[in-house]
Amino acid sequence: MYVLGPLFGEVRVEGLETLDYLDNLQNKERFTEQGDAITFESEVDKIYLRTPTKIAILDHEKKRTYVIRKDGLPDAVVWNPWDKKAKAMADFGDDEHKHMLCVEAAAVEKPITLKPGEEWRGRQELSTVPSSYCSGQLDPQRVHQSS
Template sequence: MSKRIVPSHYHGLEALELLAPDGARAVLLLHGAHLVSWVPAGAGEQLYLSPKSAFSSGQAIRGGVPVCFPQFAMRGPLQKHGFARSKPWQLVLAEQGEDDALAVLRLSDDAASRMVWPHAFEAELSVRIAGGTLELELACEHKGQEGDAPFDFTAALHTYLGLEELSDASLRGLAGLHYWDAVAGVEKQQRTDLLLPGSPGTEDLDRIYHQVQQDLTLIEQNAGRPERRLLIRQQGFADTVVWNPGAAKCAQVADMPADGYRKMLCVEAAAVEHPIRLAPGESWAGLQSLTLLGPDDEAAGTA
């Protein structure tokens, strides 16, 4: 028997507090369909949320999982990362099931969106939590009439993964992939399976990995704490963005502490290199799932 979840408030914004029967928890804002917290059953917070982030209507939030749509970064005429993350979304469904909790939010075109992006669309974000797993699905449908022009969009789930310390982290599963290095402005190939984001020369990371089909694993190893392994999977999204601003750039980010870069690594499911094209009536969906692995789970994410 499902139990309806009633909206509450988080930092003054309307929010859904998802609670699965096994104790897994998450907080999803209607503002931007922005996930700001995910706590797996029996574990701690897995996402990074900047303590300096503004929780104001119409403004983007730094951390959690912003929804980049219908434009990634500055790759188009719209504001950076599009308008979806700063607009109010409508509640479609929020309920606790027998073994999970689920919420679905929807964003449709309106007069304001059509002024900057003249297309009829409907986007939905679905969030499901159960045990050690979080599933995020972004879907989009072209709601235009027959004969209307198709539209293109790029998108990403801009997931900020929380860290105890960047220098203790590695990301496994990238070997052999080609990527666009936005810092150097060139296309490169990943030679090794492990990416060490806190090592010399890689503190400032801004990479778009292409044709990502294998699982990835975020690993944190510190002598004073148990090893943490987070399995990262995606479907429908062809690219994975890996981002960390490093010390110099982080110090210039107004809504992050100067040392905030040490506490996060963005691993984003994205559709960037090849924009998604939809004709009237067509739809698309992309999924990112995160699973906190226990000590008895087999190693995953190897290439």
């Protein structure tokens, strides 16, 4: 899911607090997320591992919250190229990094490999919830326990 809109201090991701992640900016070194919801002040390219089935993206400026619900995809990618990489990308405007954020379900730590005849199903559902839904309502402990 790509969120469009001002990013600086206006958008935060909830539901990934305290989880382990691989940081693509540091040779996929493994870290544990510290603190509250994730906010954006520089380039980010992380793969969060064993994420909950629900992740929220709060857009305070547009007064809406996007909810990602997922099945069969245990990880989540969070990415923004920031200014230097945005300028180096042929299909990306120099300032577009200020107005986008990628959060998407993935299977990175344990890729899904199918043999001939096997099936696999994964799902990512995106929805918008009422603007009364605000920061803190997505309790990370409840997210991990609910489906």
